[in-house]
Amino acid sequence: MARYDTLIPVNVITGFLGSGKTTVLARLLRSPRLRDTAVLINEFGEVGLDHHLIEHARESTLLLENGCICCTIRGDLKESLRDMYSRSERGEIPSFRRVVIETSGLSDPVPIAYTIMAEPVLQHHFRLANIITVVDAVNGAGQLKTYPESVKQAAIADRFVITKTDLCGPETAASLQAALARINRAAGVYIAATDELDPEQLLTEDIYSPDVKRAEIDRWLGGHGGEVGPADGPDNGHSHDSGIASFCLWFDGALDWTAFGIWMTMLLSRHGENVLRIKGMLNIAGVADPVLVNGVQHVVHPPTHLDSWPDADRRSRIVFIVRGIAQERIEASLAAFNALANSVTASAAE
Ligand SMILES: [Zn+2]
Structure with a gap:
């Protein structure tokens, strides 16, 4: 098997319906640093994306023997990723060095992670990279209370992007941020309206990138202080x-x-x-x-x-x-x- 850090990283962008995932993705894709990124979209997004390598997949799942929902091979992703890989090998589509999957709003991102990591063919070519969860400041707190999918998307995030803070008061945005921190303090937080959404910080920096491992560890542990403190x-x-x-x-x-x-x-x-x-x-x-x-x-x-x-x-x-x-x-x-x-x-x- 290829060395893990040489496999093609696959980022997952998840977030509830209407959270603005596609807008965030479109902003990231404007960066020339993501030129060699293939995008796989699970639903027809809220806004059209202008990118040279976009594939669409229709959601389909295969539940495995053990019956665990997270241990599910997503048939659509398996086919799409295998297909994209072999077409690029044959020169039919441009070669790519990263994949970003945009999930549909209600889907559980864990089976996507499982598919990339456990599907026998995919695991020879791809690895899971950061999971980015987009949360809308206006509706996010309510969704966390109402929808288990939304909580799950927050719990497994490596990065949060909070959108629509310009449409709500600062208190609403702050209370959403506190709610997210109670679920997951090990993820970096970015505010779409005011922060530069740097594709490296969001997508490429992870513990398998030799130069930035240390920064990533700080993100993991940063939310947890140096000691077992009040947090x-x-x-x-x-x-x-x-x-x-x-x-x-x-x-x-x-x-x-x-x-x-x-x-x-x-x-x-x-x-x-x-x-x-x-x-x-x-x-x-x-x-x-x-x-x-x-x-x-x-x-x-x-x-x-x-x-x-x-x-x-x-x-x-x-x-x-x-x-x-x-x-x-x-x-x-x-x-x-x-x-x-x-x-x-x-x-x-x-
Ligand atoms: Zn499982």
């Missing part, structure tokens, strides 16, 4: 409307890589539908540099390394966004796994 208190990273909690766990001492792997596999097989995101920087026994882990429900990227620790703090830190699972439970089970691994290592050494 990680029992009530703050918790959205009562949705039951979704976002918190950061810190671990002293090195983690055993095998034990961590088994623990994470078990956590995801048991609770994967409710573990919406995991983003972590780990101190692994016997490894000098931090190991980065990144997961969206059952979709887990291969681990990668940071070339050095950002500062003197060597603790592992893992951001979780979960639904209905207590922070203490996750903390206790990982600590137990690690203690067990350490005792096995210690007795083997005797």
Whole structure:
């Protein structure tokens, strides 16, 4: 298999109906830096896009044996992406180095992520890149209260773009931002009306881009302060409307890589539908540099390394966004796994 960081990155732009996804995408595509980007659109958008390589797909899903909704191969995407790839190989369409998928407003983006990462042919050519969730400031807070799809789109975001802040008061925009932060503080926030929407910051900067890994880690952990501060208190990273909690766990001492792997596999097989995101920087026994882990429900990227620790703090830190699972439970089970691994290592050494 090709090296993970050489695969074609696929960004997902999601957001509720009327949130202005297509407008955001059109703005990003104006950048010459996205010239070699293919766009795959799941619905006919609110505005026409002017771009040289656009494909449309009709939504279709294949539920897999295990019955988990997130572990679903989206037949439409499978066909479209395979087809685009082979046509570009044959020179029938321009070659592309990135794909942006615009989802339909009501779709769950996780099966899209799963399709890219788990479909046997696609995973040899493509990898998942940042998920951008567009939220409309006028209706966003109401949608988060009413529609589970909207909460899910927020929970798995790597970036938020907030639109229509010019159509509402600053209080409305601020309260939406607070609601989003209760669900997901590990995503960068951009205001469409006032921020430059830089395609690199939104689409290309992720932990598999060697030059910007560090900036991405700051985004992950930035929302969680340097310490277990008030932001990680029992009530703050918790959205009562949705039951979704976002918190950061810190671990002293090195983690055993095998034990961590088994623990994470078990956590995801048991609770994967409710573990919406995991983003972590780990101190692994016997490894000098931090190991980065990144997961969206059952979709887990291969681990990668940071070339050095950002500062003197060597603790592992893992951001979780979960639904209905207590922070203490996750903390206790990982600590137990690690203690067990350490005792096995210690007795083997005797
Ligand atoms: Zn699943």
